[in-house]
Each structure stands twice: as structure tokens, then as C-alpha cells.
Amino acid sequence: MKYSLSALVENKPGVLNRVVSLFRRRNFNIDSLTVGRTEDPELSRMTILLEGTQAEAYKVEKTLLKLPNVVHVEHLHGKPIVIRDLALIKIRVDAKTRPEVMQLCNIFRARIVDVAKNSVIAEVTGPEDKIESFLNLIRDIGVIEMVRTGIVAMERGEHGLAPVNEYTRTVARTARTVV
Amino acid sequence: MKLTGAEILWESLIREGVDVVFGYPGGAILPAYDAMTKYPQIRHVLVRHEQGAAHMADGYARATGKVGVAIATSGPGATNLVTGIATAMLDSSPVVFITGQVATSVIGTDAFQEVDITGITLPITKHNYLVTDVDELAYTIREAFHIARSGRPGPVLIDLPKDVQAAETEFIYPEGPIRLPNERPLLGATEAQLEQVSEFLRASRRPLILAGHGILLSEAEEELRRFVERTGIPVALTLLGKGAMPESHALCLGMMGMHGEAHVNLAIQEADLLIALGMRFDDRVTGDLKTYSPRSRKIHVDIDASEINKNVLVDVGIVGDLKQVLTQFLAVAEQLDTREWIQTIRGWEEDQRSRDIYNMPDDGKLYAAHVIRDLWKYTGGDCIVVTDVGQHQMWEAQYFLHDRPRTLITSGGLGTMGFGLPAAVGAALGRPGEEVWAIVGDGGFQMTLHELATAVEQRVPIRIAVINNNFLGMVRQWQEFFYENRYSASMMNTPDFRKLAEAYGIPSMKITRRDQMKESVEFARQYDSLPVVLEYAVEKCDIVYPMVPAGAALHNMIRRPIRVTAGKED
DSSP: OEEEEEEEEEOOTTHHHHHHHHHHHTTOOEEEEEEEEOSSTTEEEEEEEEESOHHHHHHHHHHHTTSTTEEEEEEOTTSOEEEEEEEEEEEEOOTTTHHHHHHHHHHTTOEEEEEOSSEEEEEEEEOHHHHHHHHHHHHHHHEEEEEEOOOEEEESSSOOSOTTHHHHHHHHHHTTSOO | OEEEHHHHHHHHHHHTTOOEEEEOOOGGGHHHHHHHTTOTTSEEEEOSSHHHHHHHHHHHHHHHSSOEEEEEOSTHHHHHTHHHHHHHHHTTOOEEEEEEEOOGGGTTTTOTTOOOHHHHTGGGSSEEEEOOOGGGHHHHHHHHHHHHHSSSOOOEEEEEEHHHHHOEEEOOOOOSOOOOTTOOOOOOSOHHHHHHHHHHHHHOSSEEEEEOHHHHHTTOHHHHHHHHHHHTOOEEEOTTTTTSSOTTSTTEEEEOSTTSOHHHHHHHHHOSEEEEESOOOOHHHHSSGGGSSTTOEEEEEESOGGGTTTSSOOSEEEESOHHHHHHHHHHHOOOOOOHHHHHHHHHHHHHHHHHSTTBSOOOSOOOHHHHHHHHHHHHOSOSEEEEOSSHHHHHHHHHSOOOSTTOEEOOOSSOOTTOHHHHHHHHHHHSTTSOEEEEEEHHHHHHHGGGHHHHHHTTOOOEEEEEEOSBOHHHHHHHHHHSTTOOTTOBOOOOOHHHHHHHTTOOEEEEOSGGGHHHHHHHHTTOSSSOEEEEEEOOSSOOOSSBOOTTSOTTOOBOOOTTOOOOBOO
16 A cells, blocks of 8 residues: 655655655655755655555654754645656657657657757656556667656645644744843 | 853753753854863763763763753854764753854855754754754753753754854843744543553453663653552562662562563563553563553553553553653552462562572673672772773673663663763762762773763763773674674784773773672772772673563563573672
């Protein structure tokens, strides 16, 4: 079973290293980990995808929260979420296969972001399985290289990460001064 | 007022209540050592190896409940701390480590004595810092002490580049409470959980409390005793939980686990309710998890949420401070009828006693178990004991009874040989009015015996009992049980410990017969400002019984054969 978690962490050097080191030493089986900026410059947001049991997903949460730099962790499992992965795929083409590639790109709403004499780069965005399907079709034509961002996820609806949102952010801002 | 980073370090330590630091100078920490001369209120203990400083700060922290501080230079100074940091981490001991670092301008260039100590210690510290801006130093120290002592305590390292120590800034110490991003209020048991606990208690006929280090860290001994006396539930202790409940108490059964008392392990296996308080179901405590206490419902209280359901799945997991949670438990606790259950356990204990080395006729040999039991008897038992790691450590746990908290200091989680002597120096400096015994094996003693020089220099009156069997006894025991007596590298020659002591100016005595035991304690007690070395030349091939082989079910113990003859308690 796949489980996804969102984590808010302090936007500071070394925090990613701490998180990754923790996963390694606790033997957590992480499928994908992405990290990026958020609306708040003080915070980064991680999306963690793991293959395992629900108990393991809770272990990941509880263990993450032992790091002083981790502000909040939330399980996305069972919630309505938007989940996205982005892939850049460089495909080998010739005059014969180019139209087929273009057509597949159209169907998958992938964008051609680079065209050369014997290759194109397709940018495809969506849930993981959509990218996998596109890749399966394109593989026979000839994939030169591929890079993926890993998944990012967000709960649908009006509220942001957790009802403790404001509380945790206030803490993050004030923590480095005395409260 | 403008101060240098080095001065800010000492000013901040003083504000955190530090009065003694254990350390060793070197290039990158020289500015801090230079500034130290302006702060005579801080006692600096010069060790002979940085590992000694780490264990001393750890021993100090465990004996006092305060944060211990160790200081070292960059590179090899910092890496020599590593074993001590990991030891503190595994046993949740609050220690702040200060290391010098090369100047920020050369970090990352493999400069002389440069090592990435924050990278190295990332997995063995609760948190660590590389301070690159002197303006952040005071706050970082404040936060480091907060992290070390709050929640589940642990070691924190601050890496301090040489130029940051020399840089100047306005010194303002952030007083007042600190709350970190990951900190949540500790709520204790919910109403629903308390109801479950109370229902479990009422339904139980064979309840058992497993008390661990958390009781001591939370200073909840009084609450535990009241809960035990109100309910009548017997208590089993983990190794680090010794002292959580007076061992002379009628409801205290003794230690559990690999070398726990047989009746305690049987009680765990037969219990219908386990109440685990501040312990973490370590593999040395549970044996095989699949067969662990199969018929019991389980309640687990710990301050660290990640410990709940980590090794053993429980029915009620409560995250909180034990002082608070036990107070909640007291409100719902009622007297249970545990007489029959306790009788059953005492029955098992009778069988244990019949096998005990204590109740066998004397065969004239000096057994380590006797040495430790007699040390308990002749000292009156009311002293702090610091052990090393191995057979003597387990015999200490079995035969030296502790009635007060923080009177047994031992490396449980990491099992660090070489811990005993330096930790005893730290403990003695933290609790100057107390009698401190270091009980060490000949193997572990030789790992850190250079700290004898520190003990003499600091005039620390520790009594060092070297249990000498010319063997790595525990290794030899495993080789006997599991490797068909192939004593691969477990035999060792030891130096003449009396001559060694003499070289350091330390009084010493060698004990070879049991009738010298009383005299040896009296001999040690003559000295109140010098360490004493007592070498007990004990029976070479002795075994710690009972033993649960690693990975075996807890009730499958190797028991002491009844035919063995030895001494008798009078």
C-alpha cells in the first residue's frame, strides 16, 4: 500500500539532510521525497510517498516529529487530494515517428518543450500512473533520457495543511526568538 | 556590552547553571580555553582522552539530573567524543557537547584538523548545530540546553568555528521559556484512555508494571510507589529503571530481560496486563517479540510518541510525562486482589533461590556474584554504583539492590565498555557528598584507565572495584553457550593493577578470598580525597545465570544448574 504524507519543515540549510538521514537509519522504505518552497518563506514543504503499512506511515510521522526543525506532519491517505508528478522525457524521433509522438503528446496533454532534428523533449504532468502510461507507450519509440520531479500533493478544498496551520506557523516564526 | 564568541560561550553556560565542564584543549578551541581563565566559577576537569570527557559529562548528568557539558577541539578531538555521544543518545542522557571547528573561511577545504562533526554526529545526537555567526551563539546555546533536557532528554552538539569564538558582538542572553517548532503540549492520557486503563485494571488478575528509565527522568518515583501501593500491582524493572522503585519494597520483583530474574521473566510471560512505564521494549528486555507476553493486554506510557507501537503493539498508548500520567492513573486506581498472583510469582522465586549461587555451600573460590553481593552488604548499599559493561554489570544488576533513584549508572542501550571509570568520575563530581563505587571488569577498565590520572588530579574519592577474571567474561560466556567453547580472542593478560595504581599514586589492594571482602571495603573507605583500586581476582570461568539467548522466547532461559556449589549468604 502506498501512503503519502505532507510535512512542513523549517527552510534552513541541512534540514533535508536530517530528514533523509532519519529515513535511512530507521530503515523506512521511501518511494519518493520532494521538497520545495511554500507561500511562507520560513517554511519548506515535503511530500513523502512510502510503500508500506499504515503502521509504518505513522512511524514515519512520529519519528519525523522528533526533529526540532519539523513543524508539522499530515497524512494524506484517505483524503481527497490532488497529486502531481512532472516528467521531462527526451524521445528519439525521425520523420516517420514524429507525428505519432505528437499525437500521443496531445492525448496525454503533454507539451513538447524542445524540438531537435532527431529528438523532442516532452513535458508531462499528472498523477504517477498517467506518466507511467505515457511512458509505456513512448518507450518502444525510443526514450533517450528521463527525469521526474517526484510527487507533490495537496488536499482538495479550502483549508490548508491542518487546523493547526496558524499555530504551527506562529511557532515556526517565533521559535528563534523567545516566546 | 560587546563580548567575544568565546566569552559568550562561558557566560551562557553559567546562565544555564553549569559549574563543571569536562574537556581537553586543542587548536580550534583555544580561544574558548583562553577566555575560560576569566570564569573561575566554572571548574574545568582536564581529561586524558576526549572519550573520557564525554562519559564524565554523561555520568555527571545521570547522577544529578542536570545537563552535563563536555568540550573538545576540532577533528580528532571531536571524533574521540563520538562513542560517548552515542552512549548518551541511546540512554537518553542530557549532555551538551562543545567542539571547536576550523575557521568558517576554510570549512570544506580539508583544513588541518577539520572534520564534519555535525555530519558525523547527526544520527547520534538529538540535535546539533554549526554556528557560523556569533550573533546566533547565545540563542543556540539556550536552545541546545532546552533540547538536551526537554521531552526525552539526549545529547546536543554545538560546533564552534575558531573565528566565531574570536568575533565580537553585543551579548544578550535570551532568558525565558523556549518552544521549538516540533514541540506540542504534553496532554497525557485522554478521558477515553483513562477509562480503558481503569477497565483493564479492574478486569486484570495478573497485572504487572514494567518500570524503566523514564520514571527516573520524569522524577516520578513517588507517584509510582503510590500507584503500586494503592493497586497492589508488582513491579519489574529494566536495567536503567533500577532505582525507580525501592528494591527492598515488597512489591518490587527485580530486573527483567536477558539476565533478569527467572521469576520476573515468567511473570511477564504469564501476565494478563502489562503496564509499561517509560521503557522501550528493547530486544534485551523482550527476547523474541512473537512469543512476548502473549496473553496480556498492554498499556504503554512514554514521553516519546515514536516509541509507542515501535517494537510491541499495545492496546493503549499514552504519550506524556510519567509524573503527570501516573497522577492521572492514581485518580482511577483501586485496590486489586493480586495476592494469588504474587504468591505464584513468589513460588517461582523460591525455585530461583534454590539455584542461586548464594545458597550453595562454599567451595573456597571467589565468585564475582559474591564480590558484588558483599560490596552491597558491607557498604550498606547506600552508594552510587557506576558499572562498566559485561558480566560484572549483570551481576551488579542482580546482586546489588538499589533503593534510591540515580544510584545505578550504567551504559544500557549502547553497552559501551570503558564507560565505568570516567562516568564514575563525573558522578562523583556531580554528587560530592555521596560514596561512589565504580565496578568494572578487567577488559573495560583497560579501555579508559588513563582517566585514573584525572581522578587523582581532581582528588575524586571513587572506589574502583576491578572484577578481574583475565577474560572478556561475557564474550567467553557466549562462546561457551553458542560457539562450542572456542575462546576466540576472549582471553587477556592483565597488567599488575596494584603496580599500575602505584604509578598513579593510588592506594590499592588485591583480594583473592571471600573473607577479605569486609576488609576491602574498610580499606577503600580510609581515603576521602583519592581514588582507590581494589582488584578482585575472581573465578575465571563463571556464567551469568539465568540467560535468555538472543532472539529466544523470554521464558526459555538457561538456568543455573542446581549442582553448582559455591558460597552461602550468612
